[in-house]
Amino acid sequence: GAVVSQHPSRVICKSGTSVKIECRSLDFQATTMFWYRQFPKQSLMLMATSNEGSKATYEQGVEKDKFLINHASLTLSTLTVTSAHPEDSSFYICSAMPGREETQYFGPGTRLLVL
Amino acid sequence: SQKIEQNSEALNIQEGKTATLTCNYTNYSPAYLQWYRQDPGRGPVFLLLIRENEKEKRKERLKVTFDTTLKQSLFHITASQPADSATYLCALAVNQAGTALIFGKGTTLSVSS
Numbered sequence: 001g002a003v004v005s006q007h008p009s010r011v012i013c014k015s016g017t018s019v020k021i022e023c024r025s026l027d028f029q030a031t032t033m034f035w036y037r038q039f040p041k042q043s044l045m046l047m048a049t050s051n052e053g054s055k056a057t058y059e060q061g062v063e064k065d066k067f068l069i070n071h072a073s074l075t076l077s078t079l080t081v082t083s084a085h086p087e088d089s090s091f092y093i094c095s096a097m098p099g100r101e102e103t104q105y106f107g108p109g110t111r112l113l114v115l
Numbered sequence: 116s117q118k119i120e121q122n123s124e125a126l127n128i129q130e131g132k133t134a135t136l137t138c139n140y141t142n143y144s145p146a147y148l149q150w151y152r153q154d155p156g157r158g159p160v161f162l163l164l165i166r167e168n169e170k171e172k173r174k175e176r177l178k179v180t181f182d183t184t185l186k187q188s189l190f191h192i193t194a195s196q197p198a199d200s201a202t203y204l205c206a207l208a209v210n211q212a213g214t215a216l217i218f219g220k221g222t223t224l225s226v227s228s
Binding site for chain 1: 151160221
């Protein structure tokens with residue numbers, strides 16, 4: 001149980017384009033989903049917390065107009081990196097929490113490379 | 116300042132030995148602490164959760180201790196196997212709901228046969 005999927009697993013795009021990453025909880029409903037970013041040999045850094053049906057809460061230093069988050073249903077959250085630049089290249093990982101648990105379950109991650 | 120440190124970036128041990136990984140933190144009062152395993156190019160996989168009022172937690176070959184006085188957690192893998200080779204992350208839950216996790220950089224464990 002508690003499986004989270006992400007799509008795509010890897011994406012390469014040109015600078016200036018937008019990229020959408022999907023995060024799905026496959027066998028549970030998640031009122032809260034999270035988006036993290038991880039640079040090589042660094043810790044996971046929380047970017048934003050999204051609650052179904054409401055606006056996402058962004059961490060300090062994360063541009064909400066650049067990283068658009070939509071949590072339209074209890075099983076799906078999307079992260080759109082708008083006008084991507086090479087410095088946005090990173091490993092993006094989502095997680096989701098089943099309603100009554102204190103544990104976050106993570107997706108497999110999406111490797112983004114912006115050329 | 117607030118810090119979470121996993122003291123060793125890398126740990127190499129022989130198969131069958133016990134691996135001990137350390138997580139120290141300063142200026143946090145975590146509600147609980149979690150350990151995750153992360154394989155290269157993959158998302159973290161949850162292993163164990165230990166609360167502030169628990170001293171020790173076990174799951175199969177894994178054992179976690181939590182000392183809130185020392186502000187330290189130890190993660191042990193007994194009878195280690197090459198398949199245990201991975202990066203292990205500790206994460207502090209700084210609120211009761213678990214919605215605010217602070218991660219360490221991880222310790223990469225290599226178990227040689």
